Amino acid sequence: MTETINIDLQSSKADKYKALLPQIQALTTGETDLIANLANTVAALKQGLNFFWVGFYVVKGNELVLAPFQGTVACVRIPFSRGVCGTSYRTAKTLIVPDVEQFEGHIACSSASRSEIVVPVIKNGQVVAVLDVDSTELNDFDLTDQQYLEELAEWVSQWF
Ligand code: SME
Helix, strand or coil, rough: CCCCCCCCCCHHHHHHHHHHHHHHHHCCCCCCCHHHHHHHHHHHHHHHHCCCCEEEEEEEEEEEEEEEEEEECCEEEEECHHHHHHHHHHHCCEEEEEEEEHHHCCCCCCCCEEEEEEEEECCCCCEEEEEEEEEECCCCCCCHHHHHHHHHHHHHCCCC
């Protein structure tokens, strides 16, 4: 297994994802511990794509609870009824929010965050977690992020 992440930071976003996803798969293959794998996944995403904030919220009881992340300290518990994360949970769909101030019910963990993407992790038809990525730039996420982060979420679902 590889212990370093090698990504050319000059390459396009799609190329970065294409290089990074197999490295995350290699890094987590053969390991079944959920926390360890989520932790290395977000570390690799932070390092490879230089996200401002990237982390998981996992379903516990009737709310989403903060799990491994990279970035500034964040809200710990998110009710299913609230935020971009709660909406992604309820709809079982990816949400791209180009301007968080325009999203009713957005939960501001950091005032620096201006756009975000939230991708559900689905296991046997149930959302078991969400992957949340935040940017300090407006309109920073697109269908390229959605495509590759959904592919990643499918990989992640095996650990639940
Ligand atoms: N903004 C998210 C909450 C999580 S933090 O941004 C890390 C939301 O509205 O669900």
